[in-house]
Amino acid sequence: MRLNTLQPAEGAREDRKRVGRGIGSGLGKTCGRGHKGSFARSGKGKIKAGFEGGQMPMYMRLPKIGFRSKSAKDTAEVLLYQLDKLEAGEIDLAKLRAAKLIPTTAKQAKIVVKGELTKAFVLKGLLATAGAKAAIEAAGGKVEE
Template sequence: MQLNTLKPAEGSRKVSNRVGRGIGSGLGKTCGRGVKGAGARKSAHKRPGFEGGQMPLKIRLPKFGFWSPKADVTAEVTLNDLNRIEGDVVDMNALLAARLISKKVKYVKVVLSRVPNFTKKITLKGLGCTKGAKAAIEAVGGTVEIAQYTTDAAARRELSNKKSAAKQKTRLDNLAAVGKVKPAKKTAEQKAAKKAARG
């Protein structure tokens, strides 16, 4: 072995093309970059999805739906699943012990099953509940204590509706008192002065 015979393993290093070595090489003059334009410059950094100035695909396609940040920490439990819980009180800890929800879940709503088969008398605490599931639980003698976050959300929604209604009423009252006011027409002198100011 000699120093002048040492070389890297086959395929471990890719040989780069040496551009700008004459027209006969195929990569001379423009060096494979074409003629002028953004791609021919030294720092032609184009953002992902750039299509040369035309409307990119990500903007041409319509937008739909939304992403809810609460979706990953929210779960639904059917009414029939509550039959698997031991004890009379159903809360987050009971659902976690019965492996109906995971540890990351913070919000739970009990929904009515397609074929209701619930006959257990329970007390639902700290959970959301649909109208159908609440009626089914109360029909067998159970009680439902709605979660605090559900009542808070309902209160916020009601307050928002009241504020919107008050704004709308104020707007209509002002319109009824003053009427629809049109902007005053400009006189010939004002038009001439504006034209002169423009030059």
């Protein structure tokens, strides 16, 4: 193999279409665009995704169901029994991240009732459900916002 013998693989490079160069080229007159219509015009060959030729599109015909909160992915849930595995004392977002109870992307955390709580915790800057708040206070802790 030598530098002067190098060439691209067979079929890797294709000659560009020379349109509008007479009947004999096969791409004369309409230049492969057919007759009239939006695809025959310059800059008009784009149709929006989901367009059905003026018919009411599928995404508008189907009913819309439910609601997806955009902030739900920012809030992580922590269960009481998971909280109980930590050392008693002050708990904040940073401590929950360090204990890997919530993902690093979470902007806030909410304590939810599930399981028992035996230690006294002081929650700082965390959300808690009414039941979780009652369980934390019953165990001798408190929730500060």
